[in-house]
Amino acid sequence: MKIIVFGAGAWGTALAVAAASRHAVTLWARDGAQARALAAERENRRYLPGVALPAPLLIRSDPDVAALAAGNDLAIVATPMAGLRALLERLRAHPGPVAWLCKGFEAPVGGADGLLGHEIRAQVAPLLKGGVLSGPSFALEVARGQPTALVAASEDLAVREALVAAFHHGNLRIYANDDLVGVEVGGAVKNVLAIATGLCDGLDLGSNARAALITRGLAEMTRLGVALGARAETFMGLSGLGDLVLTATGDLSRNRRIGLMLARGQSLSQAVASLGHVAEGVYCARTVVGRARHLGLDMPISQAVVALLDGRLKPAEALAELMGRDPAAEAA
Numbered sequence: 001m002k003i004i005v006f007g008a009g010a011w012g013t014a015l016a017v018a019a020a021s022r023h024a025v026t027l028w029a030r031d032g033a034q035a036r037a038l039a040a041e042r043e044n045r046r047y048l049p050g051v052a053l054p055a056p057l058l059i060r061s062d063p064d065v066a067a068l069a070a071g072n073d074l075a076i077v078a079t080p081m082a083g084l085r086a087l088l089e090r091l092r093a094h095p096g097p098v099a100w101l102c103k104g105f106e107a108p109v110g111g112a113d114g115l116l117g118h119e120i121r122a123q124v125a126p127l128l129k130g131g132v133l134s135g136p137s138f139a140l141e142v143a144r145g146q147p148t149a150l151v152a153a154s155e156d157l158a159v160r161e162a163l164v165a166a167f168h169h170g171n172l173r174i175y176a177n178d179d180l181v182g183v184e185v186g187g188a189v190k191n192v193l194a195i196a197t198g199l200c201d202g203l204d205l206g207s208n209a210r211a212a213l214i215t216r217g218l219a220e221m222t223r224l225g226v227a228l229g230a231r232a233e234t235f236m237g238l239s240g241l242g243d244l245v246l247t248a249t250g251d252l253s254r255n256r257r258i259g260l261m262l263a264r265g266q267s268l269s270q271a272v273a274s275l276g277h278v279a280e281g282v283y284c285a286r287t288v289v290g291r292a293r294h295l296g297l298d299m300p301i302s303q304a305v306v307a308l309l310d311g312r313l314k315p316a317e318a319l320a321e322l323m324g325r326d327p328a329a330e331a332a
Helices: 010-019 032-041 065-070 081-090 117-124 139-143 157-167 180-202 207-227 232-236 238-249 254-263 268-275 280-294 300-309 315-323
Strands: 002-006 024-028 048-052 058-060 074-077 097-100 129-134 148-153 172-177
Touching: 002 010, 002 065, 010 024, 010 048, 010 139, 010 157, 024 065, 032 058, 048 139, 065 081, 074 081, 074 157, 081 097, 081 117, 081 280, 097 157, 117 129, 117 180, 129 157, 129 180, 129 238, 148 157, 148 180, 148 238, 157 172, 172 180, 180 207, 180 232, 180 238, 180 254, 180 280, 180 300, 180 315, 207 232, 207 238, 207 280, 207 300, 232 238, 238 254, 254 268, 254 280, 280 300, 300 315
Parallel strands: 002 024, 002 074, 024 058, 074 097, 097 129, 148 172
Antiparallel strands: 129 148
């Protein structure tokens, strides 16, 4: 099988490394200098230091994305959410399966809502056979070959089968799911909730508080997903509960680290700058809340995160606002 991965960040590199032992894999870097460094050093020193790139893994930076994709059985878009639209536009005529890895909502333009990946695809490449590969996964652990389970989601059976054939091997398990909406909502909202749990841990509120945030956060995630057309049971799986638990508790979680740093008194700009990587929850939190508001949904944890990111609430005030809410039934 021939696979091309567009995007040489941590996650794109990790999946390219994982697949290169069984398939012919090309890793594409947008920046020519980065591509030359990857080829010469056989290591992605910025995003995955210490992980050797397999000798068969090809590195390219050709500007003609469509031409590069044409010779492959599967194309993977491994850019941040901000880069997905441009890549899908360039791949819109590709006849084979295309899957993206990014988790989040696109930043809104004008008065429009920010969109999920499948909604962007519907706008710019409606004929594309598309899907998403998602689930609880830190790139470094995947690159090291540590056990990981992911979800290949698409309405198109061919896309699901291609993703399973490409990546299901050894310590990497791929489960198929046709609920693309649910998988994408889970991947987006968990990043926002991880900022809240990082705040909780940074304020030393204890394990009880963290468990409450994760559980009530899962309820918010499910509420939004079902309203957008997802199945409720999807959120009890890998791309919902699984990814939420990992991102909310794992030390490698960028979004959790944002919450930790805000709790310790850093400004948002300082916290983001210190990461050196994209924390998608920072960029999509307002869209999560905005789309929930348009649907008439209450998402108090996500709303508190937005108020914190906007500087309207301090960490202790965000906590007080959540704890001061009126009593409610658990299922509400």
